Amino acid sequence: MYRPAGRTLAPRTLATAAVAAVALAAVPAATPPAAANEGNPTVLAWGAGRTGQLGNGSTADSLSPASVTSLFRGDVDKMSAGGSSSSDSFVLALTDKTVKAWGHNSSGQLGNGGRASQAVPATVPRLNGIKDIAAGGSHALALDDRGQVYSWGNNAYGQLGNNRTGESRTVPDRVQLPPRVSQISAGCDFSLALLENGTVYAWGRGVHGQLGNGSRALSSVPVRVKGLDDIVEVDAGCHHALARTSGNTVKSWGYNLYGQLGDSSTTSSSVPVDVDWLEGVVEIDAGADHNYVRTNDSRVWGWGSNQYGQLLETDEDFANGTLRTNRTAPIEIRRLEGVQHMAAGARHGIAVTADKVFTWGDNSEGQLGNGTTTPRYSPVDILDQGSAIKDVTASLGGNTSYAY
Template identity: 30%
Template sequence: MRWLCYSALLCESNRPARAAAGERHSVFIDGEGRLSSCGSVATEGEEEEEEEEEEALPGPLGHGEGVPRLNTPTRLPSTLDDVRAVSVAAGGDHSLALTADSAVWSWGFGWNGRLGHGDEQDHSQPKKIEALAGRRVVAVSAGDFHSLALTVDGAVWSWGRGVYGQLGHGDQQNQLLPKKVEAFAGQRVVAVSAGGDHSLALTADGSVWSWGSGDYGKLGHGDQQRQLLPKKHGTVLTFGNGDDGQLGHGNTNNLWLPTPIPALVARAISAGEHHSLALSRDGSVFAFGNNANGQLGLGDREDRLTPTRIPGLPAVKAVSAGADHSLVVTCGGAVYSFGDGDMGQLGHGLAEVFLLQPTEVEALRGVGACMVVAGYFHSLIGASDGRAFGFGCGEDERLGLGLTADQTSPLEYPHLKVAVSPILNLDETAFMAEGGGPPHERKECLD
């Protein structure tokens, strides 16, 4: 029987996001726990796909009405009730922040109820989600039009757009308020990730669950079916040419008969626009879903309907799936990128059409990267000493580097230091034991 500290699992699988990259904005947490943002807001026409409208909406920058654009990271006027922020998330046109007292704040465009305030009103500054008061939230994630929260007891809450089943309630209804995902009753979830129109969750035993739109196989269940309820990844059979380790058995042997892959035991997950990444506990990375631009890192452009191990990577400690590109950081602090790079979001000094295999970002060699954030068309990197770097699409000021041109190589933010110390506020008594019974061992949360 093996005993696990549930708090340690939460900490390992939910390293607080000190930066977040949305469609056209970025949000940062500095060393004092204060929020800064840069970028621009959508227009009515962009959000509702009506070209005749041009009025700027209250956007995800959080600086109030009349601030539609910021070209450098600028502190939000709100102090979040004078409580430090510990994690942030950025969706298409909304943002979420988690504070040290486990409160969740949201702001931006409110269509479909993605802000969680019981209506579809827009908010130009952070507003506390009262429906989650007292729930002891430990993680948040923002998709295109929906949001997820994880509480310290391992429960998942969702709200916003539900047309593809991405909320996990067994229907396709929008939810204006956070609603508990009852399908996880009896499970202890340790991480959640909201994608474009799908969602991922990771349970304490390392199992990956997915639900929502199944287009391109991004749910990883071997088909493209929509799932209205969370579904656990099952046994995967592979066979054929294994020269590059693509069969997922930890070797390069060919297999003539379908052979089950040892179960993926994950420690982190990331849902992109139409693809997904899972990081196993041995440091391997598995990818599934849309691969039109090589964002799965498998050396080709074929979609994958089941999790497939990315060959050739050193041991990895963090992953991030963007719109059409992916980022990983190794245990040695090196950053690798792959997928669509036509706006410089891969960081290799060129506007590549795409890279089919993980390639180290040489300009970041030696910086000691500990955080990677893949946005829609730009990328953010955090170093262990608090330095932050950005590259990719410069349009709409989303990089916040004072430039509107695309940046194909990483540039350091000159006046920004992101928080690097572990500051999640976890329940010290929230333990989980495999096999039942009281715990007898604790593990420390390591950053």
Template identity: 40%
Template sequence: MPLTRTSTVTRTTTVTLTTAFTLTALTASTLTARADSSDPWARSWGNNASGQLGNGNATLQLTPTNVQGIARQDLQELAAGGAESSGTGTATTPATSFAVALLKDGTVMSWGANGSGQIGNGTTNTQVAPGAVAGLSGVSHVAAGSNHALAVRNGRVLSWGSNASGQLGNGVTAADPGGAQKTPVPVQSLDRVVDVGAGCEFSVALRDNGTVWAWGAAADGRLGNDDERTNSNTPKQVKALTDVVAISVGCAHVLALAADGTVKSWGRNSDGQLGNDSTVRSTVPVTVQYLDSVAKVAATTNGSFAVLDDGSLRAWGDNGSGQLGDGYTDDRTTAVPIDAVQGVKEVAGGPEHTLAALDNGSVIAWGANTNGQLGSGSTAASSTPVVALPAGSDISHVAASTNGRSSYAY
């Protein structure tokens, strides 16, 4: 932003959900196989209009398909970005959905929409199968935002794609010479970075001293520096935040996990995604209430999740499509337990659906399903978890498009 996104996600009116439901605890015995559990490839499903599933075509996929040429054993990290097209006629906003994959050899592959150069191959051509990001090796982490991407190499951050709000962090914006970038460029004045995250036109980095830095769009306070009006095209430190061990970035909010197992948040809060018992945005970090012993955090488009040390799940924020999984469709301003889903290894989600990788190697999903993003074989929404990949599939990680309807597992 000046964001092309509104403060809330438009929800499809064709999905019918019950206002309350009871989740049944999921175990290996209750998971019905939908795919060959011995399949060695990274998997993807859902919307594929821009080739963002990486399977060589642009056809909608209602069940998991293979990402071409990327085996799970070779894949270190996969990040999915972008959004669906919106509007009609001359007011249509093109789709930006894409994905970036870091291989264990330190090289990076990408595919999907490329109108802003977000797949980093030196062109603006859409690509339906993985190809190399230009000139990248020795990479340790990647991230994908609404229309830009990040990579960490030797503690430094590289960026490419749209730069409309300074989200590339290279000291210029799209209006300047060298604004949008079709190949990676260095982020200024930042070193010793151990992780990165990307949202809707902003970027976040975690340094090895536990401090957090942000740059790009300032709207809604997403930079965490007590300023929601001034975009920054170079990194600025998030105020009063130390001892952070992990970050996760939504469309316009950020979660930061502290060493003591507590969670801080800042940015947009229209759906309660900051978890501080309000819907008022915050330009500086606030504490997520009623939450401790957190092992992992996951910020979805306008929602938030925490995996606790015991593998149980907590959720808060946007719930209009039942994507929090608590049995209702009411937004939550504080963390609520998702008691029926246990043994969680990782969570990810888009604006209206959620994925979870369980400790039995399966992937489950719930929420809206307009483009088959649940992987259930239909486009019917599900207010209870459905199986995308069965137990024994050897899956540990999931990802979903920043503001879209595409899903990934590896």
């Protein structure tokens, strides 16, 4: 459970820590925190709202959690929030093997055949039997229970995997991949698919090495990520990727300006590298430029961009002269010990326990949900007992948060 922070940087000897379109129109202010708490069964959203990504019929920002229109937590199996910024954010929700979408749509990323943005959830046609979803920068993926992948939206870099570039699609179309796919993830401009045999395929832009195949060229068809044959989970950041192995260690590849590869360097890599000293990892979450992992002893570790306090280093560290600098290798985030799930946004974080939701980091558009736009370098409790939140997510490159 949440507890006061201790020292953030644990020594390497602690490495065993396992770990139909609706027109956009302004409406009255969003639901205040009290109404979004106990007894409210809806999915909750807060932060930037300019593209309708809050799903409440409004384009206004919300500084506190507000209900997503007609979308109930008990019906939602998974959510994925995309966008490369708050100006193009959109959201997918998996409900009873179908997909709902809302938000920005200029590239057809809502999958409804049009390009008009919409501010309330609507069903994506032509998708049935879906078991996984992924929202990228301006494209989207879905995986059905036969192990087949579908893509739609922006295709400037071949991120739809249809052997073409530059032609966006406004409806889902099948991606040709080896059988069978077990999980998908989408970055700002590339896509990932994890096969049941533990191998990983990538397609889209490769300039930062984010395809992991040893090249920096784009690929409009899926190519195999080098050296990965025992992977059980993948997650894409904006221009980098993480993979969890069957031995519960972590691999990374792609862009590394902020240390988001976690290998004690800032050198980007076009092939997977080992994230330093992590063992026993049971969950990975890649944000735009920072990452969190949870280990099997309920501890949380993070690395990458830290300019907005994303890694929750303690105030006493700063008093002792420690700078809020990016971290190129994992550090323990003791303030998050015991959380059940985490989400890394563009410049903020979210965590959920059995009965609480915490947020921290940048708050320029209200993405912390505490009624202000003031950044927080320690966790703020925004949803208390009775909220019954099972998971959280955040826009890939934007400033919107979701709890479901």
